[in-house]
Amino acid sequence: MTWKNAFLRQARSDFRTFRDLQKGNAPLCHQAHYVQMATEKLAKAYLCPPDGEPPRPTHDALVKFLRVCIERPEIRRRLGFGDVTICRAHIRGLLPLAGQIQELAPEGGALDKPNPEYPWRDAGSWQVCSPLDYAFPQFANAKDPQIGRLLNLVRRLLETDL
Amino acid sequence: MTAKTLESMQAVRKEAETLANANRDADPEIQDIYLFPDDAEIRLVEVVRDALPTDSDTVEPFYFAPSPADGLHFTSAIALVRREDVHVLRLPPGWGTWGDAQKL
Numbered sequence: 001m002t003w004k005n006a007f008l009r010q011a012r013s014d015f016r017t018f019r020d021l022q023k024g025n026a027p028l029c030h031q032a033h034y035v036q037m038a039t040e041k042l043a044k045a046y047l048c049p050p051d052g053e054p055p056r057p058t059h060d061a062l063v064k065f066l067r068v069c070i071e072r073p074e075i076r077r078r079l080g081f082g083d084v085t086i087c088r089a090h091i092r093g094l095l096p097l098a099g100q101i102q103e104l105a106p107e108g109g110a111l112d113k114p115n116p117e118y119p120w121r122d123a124g125s126w127q128v129c130s131p132l133d134y135a136f137p138q139f140a141n142a143k144d145p146q147i148g149r150l151l152n153l154v155r156r157l158l159e160t161d162l
Numbered sequence: 163m164t165a166k167t168l169e170s171m172q173a174v175r176k177e178a179e180t181l182a183n184a185n186r187d188a189d190p191e192i193q194d195i196y197l198f199p200d201d202a203e204i205r206l207v208e209v210v211r212d213a214l215p216t217d218s219d220t221v222e223p224f225y226f227a228p229s230p231a232d233g234l235h236f237t238s239a240i241a242l243v244r245r246e247d248v249h250v251l252r253l254p255p256g257w258g259t260w261g262d263a264q265k266l
Binding site: 004043046047048050055056058060063064065070071072073074077084087088 | 184185187188189210214216217218222223224225226227229231232233234237239240242254
């Protein structure tokens with residue numbers, strides 16, 4: 001198996017796990033964690049050259065990846081966008097939320113900001129917080145159509161062969 | 163360079179030009195597109211007005227498989243960079259130097 005295919009395979013599994021957690025009403029931190037991991041690995045699959053080495057450790061790949069996807073005719077076609085203008089508007093409209101999901105990854109072990117994986121110390125109150133108690137506004141509002149659109153986009157990209 | 167290699171490079175360049183034009187249509191924020199010549203892969207670095215800064219010292223392209231249905235017969239490697247990254251960021255192994263880049 002190539003690194004590229006291995007990253008995509010793991011991303012698909014992470015996303016399926018997210019769906020299972022969502023169906024089981026698991027705490028938001030666990031759902032958010034799996035979405036963050038699935039999207040990061042999806043983007044990293046495309047950072048891998050065919051038959052090449054894995055990408056360097058980074059959490060900042062999703063937004064750049066989605067930005068490039070706008071240009072790809074095969075991806076637009078597979079996503080069902082006949083019109084590039086509509087595709088551009090759709091994906092660009094999701095980039096801020098994608099950025100927030102990308103930012104969920106804890107950076108370098110610094111326990112100083114909300115993230116779905118590790119406790120952190122709040123800079124304002126100096127209280128130690130658990131992800132289990134955090135609201136994760138990116139995911140909390142189930143009626144927000146943006147999160148549904150982004151998850152749908154991710155799902156369809158994960159279904160795409162490399 | 164063999165005749166076959168030269169022929170392949172010309173085929174890649176031709177497809178890269180088509181792709182670059184299509185990308186400009188798809189994304190009005192593209193300012194410049196550089197092709198790094200190769201005989202098997204389309205290697206594009208696109209200068210984009212709203213490209214995000216990188217925390218790497220190297221151009222990091224995304225790799226897309228050939229898609230003959232869309233007229234793309236070669237793997238495409240595409241990186242979006244800022245104007246100030248050109249001639250500054252290192253290139254992926256095998257891409258040569260910024261001096262090898264051809265503006266499309």
